[in-house]
Amino acid sequence: MTTEMKNLKEPLIQAAIADIAxxxxxxxxxxxxxxxxxxxxxxxxxxxxxxxxxSADVATRIKYxxxxxxxxxxxxxxxxxxxxGPFWIQTTLIFVLAVCANITRFLKIKTEKLDDFKYELNxxxxxxxxxxxxxxxxxxLLTLLMKCFGSKGGFxxxxxxxxxGMVVFIPVCFLCxxxxxxxxxxxxxxx
Numbered sequence: 151m152t153t154e155m156k157n158l159k160e161p162l163i164q165a166a167i168a169d170i171a172x173x174x175x176x177x178x179x180x181x182x183x184x185x186x187x188x189x190x191x192x193x194x195x196x197x198x199x200x201x202x203x204x205s206a207d208v209a210t211r212i213k214y215x216x217x218x219x220x221x222x223x224x225x226x227x228x229x230x231x232x233x234x235g236p237f238w239i240q241t242t243l244i245f246v247l248a249v250c251a252n253i254t255r256f257l258k259i260k261t262e263k264l265d266d267f268k269y270e271l272n273x274x275x276x277x278x279x280x281x282x283x284x285x286x287x288x289x290x291l292l293t294l295l296m297k298c299f300g301s302k303g304g305f306x307x308x309x310x311x312x313x314x315g316m317v318v319f320i321p322v323c324f325l326c327x328x329x330x331x332x333x334x335x336x337x338x339x340x341x
Contacts, residue, residue, distance in 0.1 A: 200233040200306060208235045215314040223314065231306045236313020240285040243316055243323075247281070248273040250323040257329050285313055 190196045207226075212235070214223035251273045259267055289308040296303055 197233070200231065203230070203232040203234050207232075211235055211314050212239075212317050215317050223311070227307065227310050227314075231304075231310035233306065233309060233313075236285060236309055236316075239313055239317050239320075240281050243319055244274065244277045244281050246320050246323045247277040250327055251277075253327055254329075257327070281316070285309065285316065288312065 207230075211223065211226060214220065214226060217223075248271075252269050255270065256267055286309060289312045290305060292312075293303070293305045293308045296308075
């Protein structure tokens with residue numbers, strides 16, 4: 151081969167290699183763009199996947215949460231646990247607890263002292279502490295315990311189950327407003 155032919159082949163070979171390597175280089179660039187950083191749990195990108203859910207899915211999960219001995223809830227959330235439903239269920243429960251506590255206080259006041267009634271806003275932080283503890287901290291402890299025994303369930307899955315499970319307490323709060331002696335004696339909280 152002459153040097154002129156070698157000079158012609160080298161640019162062609164380099165161009166062919168560049169064409170073959172170009173998609174790989176572009177894929178690497180895309181991967182780096184979509185990668186979660188080292189402390190990914192502290193970024194919003196990480197949590198975005200747990201809030202991609204439709205209203206129909208949330209309604210179905212709430213419906214399944216009211217059926218205690220069915221496996222449909224676990225089947226429905228096995229691959230797609232979310233945080234949207236549990237967060238809003240727990241937040242709604244906090245305000246329902248505070249409102250029902252104030253209504254109960256109002257119903258217990260004698261009629262001559264109705265003008266002295268004031269709403270007790272301290273119920274909101276107390277309810278928030280209790281509900282969010284059992285909605286987020288308790289599932290963390292439960293997940294750690296389950297991991298010790300070899301369970302394959304994850305933290306987000308446990309939050310999802312516990313959060314949707316709290317939906318049954320919302321109607322129970324309204325049932326507790328009934329101030330009749332028979333309902334008080336039938337309630338499990340009665341001493």
